[in-house]
Amino acid sequence: MDRIQRLITGAASDQLSITILTLPTDNDRQAIKIARQLEENLKAVGINVRIEPRADAELLQTVLLEHDFDCYISRHPGGYDPDFLYETFHSKFAPEAGWQNPYGFVDTELDKLLERQRSTTGSEREEAIGEALDRLAQTHPIVPICVPDERRLVRTDRFAGWNDHHLGTRLGYLGLEPDENDFEDEVVLNAVITDSSPSRNINPLAAAYRYRGPFVDLLYDSVATRDDDELRPWLAESWEWDESVATITLRSNCLFHDGEPVTADDVKFTYDLLDDTSLGDRDGQSPAPRYRGVGDAVESVTAVDDRTVRMRFGTSDEVGELAFTVPILPKHIWKTAVEDRLENGAEPIQGTWDLVTTEEIPPIGSGPFALTEQEPRSHLRFERFDDHFTRRGYVDLPEPRVDEIAFHVEPNSSAAVDQLEAGNADVTGTILGSETVGDVPDGLELVESESWTFYHIGFNVRNSPFSNLHFRRNVARLIDRESLVADVFNEQASPTVTPVTGEWVPDDLEWDGSAPYAPFFRDETNSGDTGELDIERAKREFERHGFQYDEDGEYIVRS
Amino acid sequence: MLAELLTQVTAIIVVLLVGFVPVCIGRRRLRATRREWRDRMREAAPVAGVVLVVLLANRFTRQRLPDISWAIDWNLTPTFYAIEGEAIIWFQQFASPLVTQYFSFVYIYGYVFILVFPVIAYFALSDTRPLRELLSAYALNYLIGLFLYLLVIAYGPRNIMPTAIETVLYDFRPQYQYLTQEVNHNTNVFPSLHTSLSATIAIFAYRTRDEYPIWFAVAVPLAASIAVSTMYLGIHWAIDVVAGIALAVGTVYAADRFVGRWSLSEDFGIEIDEYVDRIRRTAGMRTPADPSPSADDEYGEADGTDVEDPSSDEPSTGQRS
Structure with missing residues (x-):
């Protein structure tokens, strides 16, 4: 029987087996x-592997909300500020569902460092971050692999200004200048995307559907907006700091898409909702599965008058300001949405209850574009919101200049590029896979943007075998970043051992050809080729840490 | 882009049919068809209606099906991969540009052709039983296929072997994915409906080999090519193809049993002629004064064409055959 099973599945019945969740080729x-x-490599050292492809939202659903995985491989959105590490790895979030600590990782030393970087500034903060990254590199809740170049293709015949702002953010779609000669009446910007998530669900709190793209930020305003390295006032006219208290003055006469005014009350409501999506209905809290780290920095919010909000933070001003980028939700819609659900007997289970997963709450924001059409797995249409404050003459911010933006879902990256070549679209809204960017076709232009995202392996440290640090490290040592970057990414990526990018990477963790705490088991005798795994050495390491092999020394026996 | 592709497919299929129909079906049958098409239509209408309903149901639920499948979350991709591994890579040893051209042509155009031609060919037979059986088999294939698609999530080999297959259809012809995604979603590969429908048609071609020897000679290798193409192009697992063949055998058997078992008028009290009549009246069309002559007279009158003796070899709608 055993033999038959081995013959069919290639695995012995008592062999250690793990499942890798990842995205299918199309995605x-x-x-x-x-x-x-x-x-x-895992099979070579005697571990059986099941690869389970899941679509974008379904992968996130399993990993972030259900925590039902051994390990997964995908891209993490990262963050321009390293404070996202707090949300991602602090042990206090381990029991929660959402983007907060999906790994179930608990390390009190790391917790201290993550807290320290929130309360310090300048070189002190830098040091705390460096130490936190060092700790992460030694404890391996995830294995960062590489930072891919962020590339998009654009057509320059109908619109100009593609390079003015990051195309992964709202500003990228504002300020684009249409060539009036190309349009008879309506100016429509056509974008192609390869991720169907936004067409299926646009709820700003739905963790599984919110990963990349400017969709939520086009629809909703936030207090401030990120513009390269600085945070600029957006819905706020200005803010002032006084000892961890920010007094925010909102712009006057801003409206939601349904005509209701945007007031300080909506701002306060939004932060209250992030903190507890049941709005205090139950004893326990039900924090949102998104914006958990920044929401956690907010200690209290007061609406002083219609246009003034006072926010008290438990962190440095620098980290506190990150909370200014969350979408401001209309209280008149969301309060009812919460109450209706609770009245109908919904349990506000953290991270997974209807409010934070449904697509049925009216997608009304105050952002520069309003949603007019949403066809699951097909397309989304946004229409310019003419009352948006950026349209006022005296406001010095990029404004929406197109009448409509349509995002069309394409089956894969190559099909998306085809649509641009055929002239049916102006921009690839999602980041292109590195297989599609060879020679740039005629009439198209390549736009490169700063990248914070990174490919990684994430481990579920709640369960065996990834609860074992040595197992995680040895698996990390099966990863040959340089050959992956060469073979898989055509050199359009940089190897990394940290989840942060750019200047935040401490010197000792800069990539220098080898991962400091978990170097690849490279076969040194095979000096000619790179990327050869030293199977015997790897097996010995697994064995040294208590993983037993069968009598023939072929596979690791499940304990 | 989709419209362009559809036009292209339609054009090529029409060319193929124009060439093939006269050769394979023969003038005599076509002439008879011109005389008898109304009777045959009426006999085949109920089952054709079923096929239409199934196709429309697919059309309108297509975008929602994956959500339900993911809610059930029975992902068999890892199982298929564990069982057959990279078995379909075997076909890669025959890979060449010409072979790839052939199989991609067969996968898209050959498939549409093999679906359409027998409908015409069997319509050209005075006995409508093969036509009714074929259409029931189509409907059954689709229904069972859709049910399995709903139940099972399975990505095709190309989605788990990004490099091993050099001849993935959508890599060198990305535009075809627009076409196929109109019909299907990438998590629906089990079973292969390309295989099951082609195999169904091949079985029918075998049964009607006396009437259509040329079609028999064409359909069998074409069906086999289509089945192979799904694996050569990295779209289906061998398991999907085997399941497709099993589905074909099952549906042909079932169609055999079902066709002629029920009659609309006797079992359900539905008189098609009356309905047609009523629709005509409501539409304000010219209707014969007497609503209950024999169907042939009615049609003959309405169109003023010459109708030959209706009591030929045809069973009428009301009878079991």
Whole structure:
């Protein structure tokens, strides 16, 4: 029987087996390639592997909300400020569902460092971050692999200004200048995307559907907006700091898409809702599955008058200001949405209850564009909101200049590029897979943007075998970043051992050809080729940490 | 882009049919069809209606089906991969540009052709039983296929073997994915409906080999090519193809049993002629004074064409055959 099973599945019945969740080729060709490479190496050292492809939202659902995984390979959105590490790895979030600590990772030393970087500034903060990254690199809740170049293709015949702002943010779609000669009446910007999530669900709190793209930020305003390295006033006219208290003055006469005014009350409501999506209905709290880290920095919010909000923070001003980028939700819609659900007997289970997963709450914001059409797995249409404050003459911010933006869902990156070449679209809204950017076709232009996202393996440290640090480290040592970057990414990525990018990477963790705490088991005798796994050495390491092999020394026996 | 592709497919299929129909079906049958098409239509209408309903149901639920499948979350991709591994890579040893051209042509155009031609060919037979059986088999294939698609999530080999297959259809012809995604979603590969429908048609071609020897000679290798193409192009697992063949055998058997078992007028009290009549009246069309002559007279009158003796070899709608 055993033999038959081995013959069919390639695994013995008592062999250690793990499941790798990842995206199918259609969604992310690089992720599945990394998974296949890891599969090969794991099998070589005697661990059986099941690869389970899941679509974008379904992968996030399993990992973030259900915590039902061994390990997964995908891209993490990262963050321009390293404070996202707090949300991602602090132990106090381990029991919660959402983007907060999906790994179930608990390390009190790391907790202290993550807290320290929130309360310090300048070189002190930098040091705390460096130490936190160091700790992460030694404890391996995730294995960062590389930071892919962020590339998009655009057509320059109908619109100009593609390079003015980051195309992954709202500003990227504002300020674009249409060539009036190309349009008879309506100016429509056509974008192609390869992720169907926004067409299926646009709820700003739905963790599984919110990963990339400017969709929520086009629809909703936030107090401030990120513009390169600075935070600029957006819905706020200005703010002032006084000892961890920010007094925010909102712009006057701003409206939601349904005509209701945007007031300080909406701002206060939004932060209250993030803190507890049941609005205090139950004893326990039900924090939102998104914006958890920044929401946690907010200690209290007071609406002083219609246009003035006072926010007290438990962190440095620098970290506190990150909370200014969350979408401001209309109280008149969301309060009813919460109350209706509770009245109908819904349990406000944290992270997964209807309010934070449904697509049925009217998508009304105050942002520069309003949603007019949403067809699941097909397209989304946004229409310019003419009352938006950026349209006022005296406001010095990029304003929406197109009448309509349509995002069309394409089956994969190559099909998206085809649509641009055929002249049916002006921009690839999602980041292109590295397989699609070879020679830039005629009439198209490549736009490169700063990238914070990184490919990684995430481990579920709640369960065996990834609860074991040594197991995680040895699996990390099966990853050959340089050969992956060369073979899978065509060199359009940089190897990394940290989840942050750019200047935040401490010197000792800069990539220098080898991962400091978990170097690849490279076969040194095979000096000619790179990327050869030293199987015997890897097996010995697993064995040294208590993982037993069968009598023939072929596979690791499940304990 | 989709419209362009559809036009292209339609054009090529029309060309193929124009060439093939006269050769394979023969003038005599076509002439008879011109005389008898109304009777045959009426006999085949109920089952054709069923096919239409199934197709429309697919059309309108297509975008919602994956959500339900993911809610059930029975993902068999890892199981298929564990069982057959990279078995379909075997076909890669025959890969060449010409072979790839052939299989992609067969996968898209050959498939549409093999679906359409027998409908015409069997319509050209005075006995409508093969036509009714074929259409029931189509409907059954689709229904069972859709049910399995709903139940099972399975990505095709190309989605888990990004590099091993050099001849993935959508890699060198990304535009075809627009076409196929109109019909299907990428998590629906089990079973292969390309295989099951082609195999169904091949079985029918075998049964009607006396009437259509040329079609038999064409359909069998074409069906086999279509089945192979799904694996060569990285779209289906061998398991999907095997399941497709099993589905074909099952549906042909079932169609055999079902067709002629029920009659609209006897079992359900539905008189098609009366309905047609009523629709005509409501539409304000010219109707014969007497609503209950024999169907042939009615049609003959309405169109003023010459109708031959209706008591030929045809069973009428009301009878079991």
